[in-house]
Structure formats: C-alpha cells, structure tokens
Amino acid sequence: MSTRRIALTVNGTRHEAEAPVRQHLGDFLRGTLGLTGTHLGCEHGVCGACTVLLDGRAIRACLVLAVQAEDRAVTTVEGLAPSPEALHPLQAAFCANHGLQCGFCTPGMLTTLEEFLRDCPDPTEEEVRVAISGNLCRCTGYDSIVAATMEAARAMREAAA
Amino acid sequence: MKAAPFAYHDPRSVEEALHLLATLENARLLAGGQSLMPMLNMRVAFPDHLIDLNRVEGLAGVTAEGGALRIGAMTRQRDIEESPLVRAHLPLMSEALTHVGHRQTRNRGTIGGSLCNLDPSAELVAVATALDAVLEVQGPSGARDLSIHELPLGFMTPSLAPEEMLTAIRIPLPPAGHGAAFEEFARRHGDYAITSAAAVLVLEGGRIARASLTLGGVGAGPLRLRSAEAALAGQAPSEALLREAAAACGSIDAMSDPQAPAWYRRRLAATLARRALTAAASRATTPARQGGLA
C-alpha cells in the first residue's frame, strides 16, 4: 500500500509520521497519533463528530486526507484548553449547562463553535443553531448546547473586555 | 467506510496537473473533496489515481476583471461567501452560499468542485446558470471558454473532456442596482435543495429591462425559464406580473425521486420563484446605473 511520510503541527506540537495516502485525517489523528478525542461517526461527511481545525478553520477530518495536512496546523479537541488545569470557556459552559450527555458529538461541537465564536463573538441563538447545523447530536436535543454556547460567548466577551 | 487504495499525486502547477490527467489511466481530480471524499470512503468511486489540486498555484482567488468577476476554480466556498467583491457585485451568490452545506464543508469545498460535480440541486450551479457564467477550461490543446449553459450533458455529467479541467469561472456583472434573490426548500438547513429558485431583475425607468429566472433541483440540470423571462421584460414589476411569471414554473417538466414527487417539485418551484422574483424586485433600485464596477 502506498504511504507517505508527512510532517505537520498538531495542537502546537510538530509530528512526523508515515501515513497511507488513502487514510483520512481522522484515522491518522486517532490511530497514528493516538489523539482519540476526535470522534468518527459516519466517515462520509454527515455527522460532524470528526470536526477539527485546519489552519484555524473547522473542517471534517473524514473528508481530508492525512497527506493533505502536510505542513499544516491542526487543532483537535485536545488542543482547546489553555492548560491541563483549565478548561476552554466553551468546555466549562458545556459542563455547567449539560451541553453533553454521551459526549460523542462534543469534540465536533466544540471545535466548530470555537471557530464560530472567533468570527461571531456576539451571536444570536438562531446563529448558533445555524453554526451547528452540520453537527448531529442524538442526546441533548441541542437546547443545552445552544445555552452553553451563549454562556461561553458571554464569558469570552467579558474576558476580552 | 475506508477508501479503496489509489495512487496519490499532488502537482504544484496547472501544467503538471494536466500532464498527469492526460497520461494516467482512471484518474480523478480532487478539489475540495466534499463530494468526492464521501464517494471514496463509501467506495462508490474507485479511481486508480487521485490528482489533488489543493497545492496547485494560482487556482484560488476572486478578482475584478473588466465587467466581470473572475473566481479561481479552487476558491473555497467560504472565501467566496466572505469576499467583499462578491458581496458588493454578486449578492445572489453570497445569499445562495449560506445554503451550501455547512460551515465545515464550505471551509473546504470549492466553486470549481461544485460546478464539475454538477449535482442537480447544487446552489452554485443554479447561481452560475442564472448569472450566465463563463467557464475557463484548460486541456492538452490549450484553453477555451465554455458557457455554463453548455456544461450539463446529463445527470451529474459535465461536458468537459476527460483530460480537461476547469481553472476559473468568469461572471459578467449585472448592473449596479440590480435586484437578486435566492430561495430554496430543503428538509434541513444545509441539505441539498429539493427545489431552488434564483432570480435577477434589472429595472430601468420603473420597468424590467432584464430578467433571469433559474430553477435548481427540478431536473437533471438547472433550468432557465426563458419564456417567463421574456414575459417579464419591458413590464412594470407588479405583484400580479411576478405571480403570473412564477406560476409558469408550475407546469415545467420536473423529476420524481425518493425525496419528492414531480407534482411537489412543481408546486415548490412556483412558490419559490414567486418569492425570489418578489424579493429581487424589492431589492432592485430604479433607475439602474449602467456599467460594471462602481
């Protein structure tokens, strides 16, 4: 099977590894780098569980080849928190508002919303719902995720002020 | 749900990509990958060679050229959505893009990929049709221009030769002050539209100087309603006139599929066309200033 040696930055750390050219980025992150925070649901671009940031933009890791991430910067859910002791404001708000139940969709929700709140720091609930329209959650019914996002946005605005 | 093996190529120039395309057997071009990657993962597509265009120089960007906007084939949908040039001059495209997939897929998906994938419900295909886009195509024998109206050969089948690729899209600018609107009905936000309507109206002296009306999702390709456009031209844009023009969409040949029967698509078409025409008329300012870039 054809493979390639690739170098990329994941959560600020430089990694070099062999990747089969047909392997998608989600499998590479989980299988080769051991970063199992990124979840794989459908592997054909429908559920959003695999969302990671590629050069700061939310993308579906099942729809990008690992070799395409060569020389790029990837942020996964493991890279969101500022330190091992502190949570990202979105993570803290998800905890406080029951924004997760089984947690399967959570990594994709958090990475999607991280990019969204950077673009849109003061969103309406409607805008939050559109932002997560590409992420399926089978547990929460979304209301608690929306509430958590509104709270995180408030906290981030206050921290920035 | 893993892709079957293929050989991977990542050319840096259009020439290199064209050379690979002309010499490799059973090769596919990979643009943003938001349709091809699912097809690979589900093993619906089995290319022996994948030619990745993501590192090819000079295929992305939006520029104003004469009376047109030129959009590189590898420009991401998200960059087009946020382009100030597109917002100012092609509001129809900005509006339609908010319906294309989701934030995560628009961050990756490209305009060239959408057009060549040619899904009958794809918003960008309908918009390019409504705006009379010209496609810049390159192949072994050089470059040629192709009208968007000549792109669809059949269901998801573009008229490009196997060794040709789309490099850019040129869209002639509608005059400043034109009104445009995009309406669609989908089961969920971001799904492909069951039916969509794109309308462009240019007013002069209180009358419609030019009308463009396109339906997406009703057949194998986008449908321009030339007779409705002709009926609108020269008339004052009254509610009754727009309603009548839209009603013509209720008698088109529409397709049936597991999502919706033909009669349902026809009803959607008439309603969405009326909404799009009405919104376009209310957004148009009259008299329209002639000319391209302000």
Ligand code: FES
């Ligand atoms: S696993 Fe990537 S979208 Fe579902």
Ligand code: FES
């Ligand atoms: S918390 Fe279970 S899928 Fe969202």
